[in-house]
Amino acid sequence: MADFPTRTADAPLAGGLTLETGVPGLVAYGSTFESLIDGLRHSIGRLAADDAPTRFGVPPVISRALLERLGYVETFPQLLGVVHTYEGDDRQWRELVPALRRGESWTHRHEVSDVVLLPAACYHLYPHLAETEFAEPAVFDLTGHCYRHERTAEVGRMRSFRMRELVRIDAPASVLDWRDGWIERAAGWLGSLGLPVTIEPASDPFFGSAGRLMSTMQRSEQLKWEVAVEVADGLDQAVVSCNCHKNHFSAEFGFRLGGGEAHTSCVAFGLERIALAILHRHGPDPRSWPAELRPDPGPTREEPIPDANVSRT
Template identity: 30%
Template sequence: MDVRLDRSLPAEFTPELKKRLFFISHSIEDFELVGTDGATESVRLTLAGGDAAAIAAQINRVVADEILTQRALPPRVAWQSPIAPSALVDPFPQLVAAGAAFTSGEGQIGFGEPLVSLFDYLDRRLRAIALGLDNAAEYRYPTLLPTAVLERFHYFSSFPQFAMFVTRLHNDIDVYRTFTDRYRAENRVPDELFDFCANRDYCLPPTMCYHSYHQHTGHTLDRDTVLTARGKSFRFESRYHAGLERLWDFTIREIVFLGSPEHAARSRDAVMRQSFALMEELGLAGRCEVASDHFFGNAEVAERIFSQRMMELKFELLLPIAPGRFIAAGSFNLHGRFFGESFDIDGPDGGPVSSGCVGFGLERLAYAFLCQHGIDTATWPESVRREIG
């Protein structure tokens, strides 16, 4: 099915359309952008049912309301690796064939050696960068995050597509008995599962930094602070392909800065410089450029994206994984006083703290490394081989 766009979409906005299409309708299984000179004139869809006319209208509404209202800015590259990418090969089929990886479910991958050692090595290097900053401390956080934490800063109004709620059966003996009777009769979970559930107080965290803000809710800090943690994060991405490129269940090494605006900016810039040096030491091609978050589903999208890019509040580390394809393996962010105000975190001056954070997707970073260096450890950089044996 071809959907003709009401207005041609300039080339600089095609990434915004690509990252939204699968979220527009669950019936969209695949798509191809069609046009001339880089501009998109229509979208060729592969659909699994659904109302084709309604989906076409939804696409044009998103283009009109959330994409064409944006203001384009020239790209700003903060770092370009001096290393040229060599042959880029997807390592996942080789890992599966060797018994070193398997698909556990949609967007869920399990893996063994050599990926386990590489994964832990990369995290050790990033952890060392974090703990090398002044006043840095490491924490371990639980997986579940109270829904109220995300509601403090209206997360669901900006990123509804990523929300993952955790529920349970209502603690009532009649509910347990009815559920058990239904399950025994049908030998499967009832279609009306949520009729038996009454809890929406917890979510799966979409990123790790929210735990840190929650930890300091209502506190007054006596000095600039750095926190780091490694943990599981979860984002529903609508469509997943086999492999490590895009996961529903993934691991983040997070570094959070709380304190003065100067501290947040200085710390972010220091981590960026050290991260770029690490990428070069690892022999990785790539670049880091100004980016924006995946705001979705409200009329403020265009202005928020423009402001974020204009003020250079977000940079992304992009590593090539195939010819013409890059993966965002890390992000470097400044938030102003947004989270300080949202969580009532004050600094020594009595006012809300400023914050920033850096996050690395460890599976993505390891995947990009394997795409560029292969799964044979003998071909890896000597510094990596020396550390992991």
């Protein structure tokens, strides 16, 4: 089920699934799709309950200065969405309106603002941890709308998407164990939803020649792993990313654990991609979805998550 209904004259939102916007990689979602997203949120929350995370909802924009400080602007300029705003007065705008009406450029007096579109939910967290001395490990649960300026628009390759992300602050060895545990936990959870999965080492799409070196280092140290599932016929995509940042954020913001060095790891869930995989596997009728994802899931399941159908590469 690779293709979903789109808007037609007699079906404003056919099947309650998706609505095309005319912009590649930008999709609106109907009631059926949103009920599936809600089911996934609740299911992930139950999956993460043992970590007792502190939850945050984060805005879809973030400080441009912060992403410059963290190196994101330098390493991922091809993915960054920058917010521009009009800085002129009424008279200057009246001079630009005729150009707008003629379909010509009307952005001459726009300037880069102090915010950019959020590329990952966790970036909002780290400044709030500055100079914190943690007495014990901590886990944070963040959800937000993210944006990446993807150059392709196949199924699941979205510019705007929702991310649920867990971040752990812990000692170097322990934070890696937590990350590795979540690789298996996420794969088992997806398997319990009827989705065959593949686990593979990965790297971020760093930009330029220096970026290729960073990608090589990231893969060689196995800092990033992805859990992929089929979202359309013959098309597998990563739906969960499990990463170890080492001391990248703790060194920048000066937070520590028990008087020693703190490292961070994260696990990120792409909610729309997982929903697409569920629809591809089980169809658009909620009655055919796994019980815990249905709008009325019934009693909470008590059985353990079964072993996933996993292959490692």
